[in-house]
Amino acid sequence: MSVAGINVLVEETREAQRRAAEPLLDVSGVSAFYGSVAALREVDLSVRAGEIVTLIGANGAGKSTLMMTIFGTPQARSGRITFEGRDITRMPTHEIARLGLAQSPEGRRVFPRMSVQENLQMGAALHGGRHFGEDLETVCALFPRLKERLGQRAGTMSGGEQQMLAIARALMSRPRLLLLDEPSLGLAPLVVKGIFSAIRELNRAQGMTIFLVEQNAYHALKLAHRGYVLVNGRITMSGEARALLDDPAVKAAYLEGGAGGHAVSTGEEAS
Amino acid sequence: MDVFVQQLINGLTLGSIYGLIAIGYTMVFGIIGMVNFAHGDVFMVSSFVALILFLLVTTWLGVSSIALALLFVLVATMLLTALWGYAIERVAYRPLRGSFRLAPLISAIGVSIFLANFVQVAQGARNKPTPPMLGGAFTLFERDGYAVSLSYKQCAIMLVTAVLLAGFWYLVQKTSFGRAQRACEQDRRMAALLGIDVDRTISLTFVLGAALAAVAGVLYLVYYGVVSFSDGFVPGVKAFTAAVLGGIGSLPGAVLGGLIIGLVETFWSAYFSIEYKDVAAFSILAIVLIFMPSGLLGRAEVEKV
Numbered sequence: 001m002s003v004a005g006i007n008v009l010v011e012e013t014r015e016a017q018r019r020a021a022e023p024l025l026d027v028s029g030v031s032a033f034y035g036s037v038a039a040l041r042e043v044d045l046s047v048r049a050g051e052i053v054t055l056i057g058a059n060g061a062g063k064s065t066l067m068m069t070i071f072g073t074p075q076a077r078s079g080r081i082t083f084e085g086r087d088i089t090r091m092p093t094h095e096i097a098r099l100g101l102a103q104s105p106e107g108r109r110v111f112p113r114m115s116v117q118e119n120l121q122m123g124a125a126l127h128g129g130r131h132f133g134e135d136l137e138t139v140c141a142l143f144p145r146l147k148e149r150l151g152q153r154a155g156t157m158s159g160g161e162q163q164m165l166a167i168a169r170a171l172m173s174r175p176r177l178l179l180l181d182e183p184s185l186g187l188a189p190l191v192v193k194g195i196f197s198a199i200r201e202l203n204r205a206q207g208m209t210i211f212l213v214e215q216n217a218y219h220a221l222k223l224a225h226r227g228y229v230l231v232n233g234r235i236t237m238s239g240e241a242r243a244l245l246d247d248p249a250v251k252a253a254y255l256e257g258g259a260g261g262h263a264v265s266t267g268e269e270a271s
Numbered sequence: 272m273d274v275f276v277q278q279l280i281n282g283l284t285l286g287s288i289y290g291l292i293a294i295g296y297t298m299v300f301g302i303i304g305m306v307n308f309a310h311g312d313v314f315m316v317s318s319f320v321a322l323i324l325f326l327l328v329t330t331w332l333g334v335s336s337i338a339l340a341l342l343f344v345l346v347a348t349m350l351l352t353a354l355w356g357y358a359i360e361r362v363a364y365r366p367l368r369g370s371f372r373l374a375p376l377i378s379a380i381g382v383s384i385f386l387a388n389f390v391q392v393a394q395g396a397r398n399k400p401t402p403p404m405l406g407g408a409f410t411l412f413e414r415d416g417y418a419v420s421l422s423y424k425q426c427a428i429m430l431v432t433a434v435l436l437a438g439f440w441y442l443v444q445k446t447s448f449g450r451a452q453r454a455c456e457q458d459r460r461m462a463a464l465l466g467i468d469v470d471r472t473i474s475l476t477f478v479l480g481a482a483l484a485a486v487a488g489v490l491y492l493v494y495y496g497v498v499s500f501s502d503g504f505v506p507g508v509k510a511f512t513a514a515v516l517g518g519i520g521s522l523p524g525a526v527l528g529g530l531i532i533g534l535v536e537t538f539w540s541a542y543f544s545i546e547y548k549d550v551a552a553f554s555i556l557a558i559v560l561i562f563m564p565s566g567l568l569g570r571a572e573v574e575k576v
Contacts, residue, residue, distance in 0.1 A: 071464060097466035109461040111454050122454050125447060126466035173466065 022085050023048045024177055024209055025070070025101075030079030030089075032069045039065040041233045042079065047177065047211050052203050054212040054220040054241065056254060057230035063213045064106045066230070067181045071096050071103060083177070098126050102175035104166040106182050106213075112155025116146055119154050119165055123172030132172075139168035142198055160191035167198070177209045178202070184216045192216070196223055217254035221245045229254075273417045278541045279534070284425045284494065286533025287432035291487035292510030293517070293525035294439070295480030301456045301520040302476050303368070305375045309359060309382035311507015313481050316386055317352040317488030318498040322399055324348060325492075329402070337404050345431070345489050349482040356481025360474055383503070391500040398499045401492060428490045435486055436526060439479070443522065452476060456520070505549075509536075512556045518569020527567060531555065 023046035032040040039062045047053045057063050069076050072093045081089045088096050097103075102123075111119050120139065124132050140147040143164040149157065154165055163183055170178055180199065184192040196219055202208040214220035221227050221241045229237040229250065237244065244250050292314050299307045324344045334340045363382045367374045408422040443449035454462040455472045463469050491506070492498055513532045517524025532552050539551035559567065 073460070073463075092468075093460075093463040094466050094468045097464055103464050105461065105464060109458055111457045111461070113457055114450075114453065118450060121447070121450060122462070122465055122467075125451060129447065169465070 024084060025211065026080075026082045027066070027070065028080050030066075030069060030076040030081060032065055032074050032076050034065075034074065039074075039233050040069060040076075043230075043233070043235055045228050045235060045238070047209060049176075049209050050203075050207055051226060052199070052210045052212060052224045054214055054224035054227045055230055056214055056217040056220055056227060058254075059215065061230045062233040063215075063230055064181055065233075067103060067105065067179055067213055070101070070179065097173070100174075100176040101179065102170035102173045102177075103179040104163075104170045104181065104183060106185070108159075108162045108166040110154040110157075110162050110165050110169070112153070114154055115151050116154055116157075116165055117150040119169050120146075120150075120172050123169035126173055131174075135172050135174065139171050142171075142201065143168055160187050160195070163187060163191075163195060164198075167195070171202075175208075177211065180210060180212045182213060182215060184214065184219065192219065199223060217250070218245075221250075273412075273414055273419050274541060276411070277419045278537050280419075280421055280425055282534035282537035283530060284428050284533070285537060286530035287428055288487045288490055288494070288529075289506070289510045289513045289532050290526040290529025291432060291435075291483045291490070292506060293513040293529045294522060295484045296511050296514040297517070297519055297522060297525040298452075298476050298480050300514070302452070302459075302473055303364075303375075304372075305364070305379070306511070307364075307477075307480070308376065308379040308507075309363075309386060310480065310484060311510065312383045312386035312503035313352060313355055313359070314484040314488050314491075314507060314510075315498070315500065315503030316355060316390060317348055317481075317485035318492045318502065319390055319394060319399070319500075320351050320485070321345075321348045321489040321492050322401055322498060325401065325404075341404070341427075341489070341493065345486065348489050349485045352485035352488065353478045353482045356477040356484075357474055360477040364477075365470065365473075383507075387500055387503060394500065396500060398497045400497045403496065405493060424494055428494060431486065431490060435483070439483065440522070442479075448472075448475065509549075509552060512553060516556050516559055516566055518566030520570065521566070521568045524566055524568035531567075 025047040027043055027045050030040055030043045031038060043062075043066060045053070045055070055063055055066065065074070068074065070081055070088075072088070072091055076089050079089070080087060083096070083099055083101060086099065088099065111122060114122070120136060121129065121132065124130075124135060145161055146164055146168055149161065154162065157165065167178075167180065167183065170180075183195050183199070187195070199210060199212070200223055203210055212220055212224060221244055224241040226239065227241045227244045228235050229244070237247070237250065239247075245255070292310065295310045295313070296307060299305060299310070321344050324347050325340060328334045328340045328343055329337075334343075359382055363378045364375045367378055405423045405427060408420040409426070411419045411421055413419070443452060451462065451467045451472050452475070454465070454467060455469055459469050462472070487506075487510075491502075509532055510529065513528035514525045515528070516531060517526070517528030532555070535555050536548045536552045540548045543551070563569075
C-alpha cells in the first residue's frame with residue numbers, strides 16, 4: 001500500500017474517532033425569537049449517540065420552540081446547531097429531515113384525512129418507499145395496535161393511538177436521532193405508561209438515540225440518561241437524570257405538583 | 272323528453288370544461304389557501320396556445336389527420352401551459368409566501384390583468400376563429416322531426432375529460448407525489464418535518480392545475496371554434512363558482528360543481544331565457560351556500576390556517 005493510501009486510511013480513522021467523540025446533536029448558544037419576543041436564550045445542550053436525553057420545563061418555557069428551531073423554523077437568530085458535525089442552523093426544514101433526524105411533534109400532527117398506512121408511507125417518503133414493508137413490520141411490532149388499524153383514517157383515532165402513529169411515522173424514516181415532543185400530553189396514565197415503555201424499548205433494543213421533551217418531569221427523568229431543565233427559554237440545570245430527580249429544586253418545582261409560576265422562580269434560583 | 276336529453280348532453284359537455292378548470296382553483300386553494308384569480312386567464316392563454324399550435328401543425332407541417340393534430344396540440348398545450356403555471360407561481364406568488372394573506376390575492380389579480388392585456392396586445396383584440404374541425408354527429412334517436420344528436424366534438428370532450436380525470440385521480444390518490452400533495456394540504460409544516468420539499472410540491476400543484484386548465488382550453492377551442500383575449504374571465508368565474516359550489520378544496524366537489532353549473536346554465540337557456548343563464552348559475556351557488564356553507568362535498572370543519 002502506498003504512503004498516500006496509508007495517509008488516507010489514517011485520516012479516515014481520525015475522522016471516525018472524531019465523530020464518535022462528538023455528540024450526535026449539538027446546540028450551542030442558540031437564541032430564537034418570535035417577532036421581538038425571545039423564546040430561547042443562549043441554549044446549550046447536546047445529545048450523544050445511544051442516549052435518551054430529556055428536556056423538562058413548564059408550559060411556555062420554550063421546549064417546543066427548541067424542537068422547532070432544531071428543524072430550522074423559527075431559525076436560530078444566533079448560535080449554532082450541528083448534527084453529526086454538520087452545521088444545520090440555516091438549513092431548510094426538509095433538508096434537515098433528510099439528514100436522519102425525525103420528529104414526533106407537539107400535538108402529534110398526524111395527517112387526519114389519510115389512513116394510518118398512508119401516514120406511515122409519508123414517514124417513509126424520503127426513502128421513496130424502499131424498505132417500507134420491513135419497517136412497517138418493525139413499527140407494528142412496537143405498537144401492535146397500529147397493525148389492526150392500517151386502513152383507518154388517522155383523524156378518527158384516539159389520542160393515544162395518534163401518538164403511537166406519530167412516533168411510528170417518525171421511525172419509518174429510519175432516523176439516527178428521534179425527537180419526541182410531549183408524547184404524554186393529554187393521554188390517560190395507562191396509555192402514557194405504554195408509550196414510555198415503547199420508548200425505552202426502542203432505546204434498549206435498537207439503540208435509538210432519543211431527545212425527549214416533556215412536561216411530565218417524573219416519567220421523563222425516570223426514563224432518560226441525562227436531563228436539562230428549561231426555564232423562560234434558558235437552561236438552568238443539567239446533569240444525570242437520576243441526580244436531577246433527587247435535586248431538591250427540581251423536586252419542588254416539577255415533581256411535587258408545583259404551579260407553573262412557582263416552577264419558574266425556583267428554577268431561576270437554582271441557576 | 273327529446274329536448275331534455277339533448278340539453279343534458281350539451282350541459283355535461285360544458286360542465287366537463289368547467290370541472291377541468293375548477294380543479295385548478297380547488298387544488299391551489301387546498302394547498303396554500305389562496306384563490307388564484309389568474310387561473311381563468313391561464314385557461315384563456317392555453318386556448319390561444321392551442322390555436323397557434325393547431326394552425327402550425329395543420330398548415331405549416333401539413334398534418335392532414337385532424338385527430339392526430341388535435342392529440343399533438345393537446346399534449347403540447349398541456350406542457351406549455353404547465354410552464355406558464357410554474358412561472359406565474361415562481362414570479363408572482365412564491366415571493367409573497369409568508370406575507371399577509373391578501374398579498375398573493377392582489378398579485379393574482381395583477382397576473383390576471385397582465386395575461387389578458389398581454390394576449391390582447393400580442394394577438395389582437397378581435398375574436399380568433401379556428402378552421403372547422405371534428406364536424407358531424409351521431410344521431411341518437413329521432414322523434415317528431417327532432418333529432419337528438421351527440422356531436423363528435425361533444426363525444427371527444429367528454430371522453431378526454433373522463434380519461435384525464437381518471438388519470439388525475441390515480442395520480443393524487445395512489446402515487447407518492449399525490450400523497451405528498453395531500454400531506455402538504457393537510458399540514459404543510461408536518462410534511463416539511465418528514466422531508467417533503469413543500470415549495471416544490473406547491474409548484475407542482477400549480478403545474479397540474481395549469482395542465483388541466485390547458486385541457487379545458489383545448490376543448491373550449493374545439494367546441495366553440497373561436498377564442499378572444501377576454502375569454503378567461505367568464506369561464507374562470509364560472510369554474511371558480513363550481514369549485515365553491517362543490518366545496519372548495521375537494522377534488523370530486525370541483526368536478527361535481529362544474530357539471531352542475533354546466534347543466535343549470537344549459538337547461539336555463541333552453542327552458543327559460545338565455546340572457547339570464549349566468550344569473551341562474553350564480554343563484555344556485557348562493558342558494559347552496561346558504562344551506563351548505565362549506566359546499567356540496569366540502570368539509571364541515573374549517574382547517575386552521
